[in-house]
Amino acid sequence: MTTPDPTDTGTAMQAAAHAWLDTLDRPARAAGTGAAPGPGAQDTERRRWFYTPTDHGGLTLFDQDQVQQQRAMQLVSTGLSAAGYATVATIMGLENVLDRAQGWPVRPARNRFRDPGMYYLRVFGDPGPTGAWGWRFGGHHVSLNNLVVDGRVVATTPCFLGANPASTPLLGGGVLRPLGAAEDLAGEIVRGMPAEILEAATLSETAPPDLVTANRPVVTPGDRPLPPSAIRRDPAPGAEPVAGTEDVALAASPSGVPASAFDDRARDLLRRLLSAYLDRAPVGIAPSARYEDDAALDEVHLAWAGSTEPGRPHYYRLQGPRLLLEWDNTQGGADHAHSVWRDPESDLGLDVLGEHLAQDHRTDER
Structure with a gap:
């Protein structure tokens, strides 16, 4: 095919x-x-x-x-x-x-x-x-x-999807959870971790109130969650971060634990978790196949904050080369989910656009 x-x-x-x-x-x-x-x-x-x-x-x-x-x-x-x-x-x-x-x-x-x-x-x-x-x-x-x-x-x-409510009852005992896989797969991974690996993956016992990178156009080391008022107006850059979120700040190197420390079951769950974000894009665009390679998967780090108990406030992120995925479900009694897929090197296509514009400039000079 x-x-x-x-x-x-x-x-x-x-x-x-x-x-x-x-x-x-x-x-x-x-x-x-x-x-x-x-x-x-x-x-x-x-x-x-x-x-x-x-x-x-x-x-x-x-x-x-x-x-x-x-x-x-x-x-x-x-x-x-x-x-x-x-x-x-x-x-x-x-x-x-x-x-x-x-x-x-x-x-x-x-x-x-x-x-x-x-x-x-x-x-x-x-x-x-x-x-x-x-x-x-x-x-x-x-x-x-x-x-x-x-x-x-x-x-x-950036590709952002959220859900409020994150879980909605349906007739006959059914439940509507549009982003349920992104929550459940991550929970399965951390709840199956040995204690020492979970400790290394945990950034904070308290989950941040929202995504660490918020709606910034560019991802930068040191980013911390912004207050809601900053996310709703222009410009988000320059706003004071939420107090007490230093432990979850974005670092230049991935935080948490690498997939190389995972057992086979956790690695399989991680691949499925990646697809819950990356397969939002059409076939041929989605980069999920990249992680079929074990070496590429090994470079993905998982970091966690908050409770590992289902239904309690929690946050996680997956970070690796050209990859940053964030999840936060803390608001509304952990019934209000935010998730985002970002490419720190090429969000909004800024790197490709820069090269394209430079190429046009070189062509004009000829």
């Missing part, structure tokens, strides 16, 4: 982006588009990303008709696997569940605060087979960021 090439996905994204843009009138198109990825201030808007219920920038689903909404979701689907798309659609639907659970809250600027229509789509640049363009889709608990260069998908991170 031939593995799809990233160019195939880039072509699908291009077609879907044009199909959506072609339905928009001038005001809607102005809201739904942004400057092409480029140097300096030109790229500031594309590098903004959020996972809170705030203005993510772009055209909301609420402000689109049914055809436009469908085409918007077709574009979103091109950046996700089938399972990834189903998970995103489920998370968006949880806004209705959360609305009821919180007593139908309103805010001064929004009559409906928990709103499955408040998801924003924006296309940056002109989708085409050459040059750089990208798109961003985000709203409460979803942030998808994609960059395409010369027809090839070169970046799909």
Whole structure:
């Protein structure tokens, strides 16, 4: 079986982006588009990303008709696997569940605060087979960021998915847990660790209140969780970190214990855990196959904070070369989960974009 090439996905994204843009009138198109990825201030808007219920920038689903909404979701689907798309659609639907659970809250600027229509789509640049363009889709608990260069998908991170509630009862005793695998697999690993390995993996007995890297556009050693007010507004950089989170600060070298210290069962669980994040992306884009190689898996470190008891507040991260995965379930009585997949070297495609722009500059000089 031939593995799809990233160019195939880039072509699908291009077609879907044009199909959506072609339905928009001038005001809607102005809201739904942004400057092409480029140097300096030109790229500031594309590098903004959020996972809170705030203005993510772009055209909301609420402000689109049914055809436009469908085409918007077709574009979103091109950046996700089938399972990834189903998970995103489920998370968006949880806004209705959360609305009821919180007593139908309103805010001064929004009559409906928990709103499955408040998801924003924006296309940056002109989708085409050459040059750089990208798109961003985000709203409460979803942030998808994609960059395409010369027809090839070169970046799909940061990729954030959350769930509130993390667990919802269904009829007949069923339970809806959109991110349950990312929680359960990690829990199985740590609860099966020998005491000395668990001790080495544990950063703190207390879990941080949110993701350590928050919504920063660039991952930097020393990052610590930010207060909610900083995550909801611009700019997140420069905000004072949450007090008492020094033990979980991001370090230049991976914290915790490497997979080389795991037994075979834990290594199998770790591969499945990695796929719960990396297989959000389409086949041919997702890098999960990389970890079929034992040497690559050995470089992945797992760090834990908080309780290892199911249903109690906890945090973990997986870190290795070009890999940072974070999970936090501490809010709402450990029923409010956040998870993110990041590539510290190429979030938002900044390294590839820089090389592309430099190559264009060299070409212009000839």
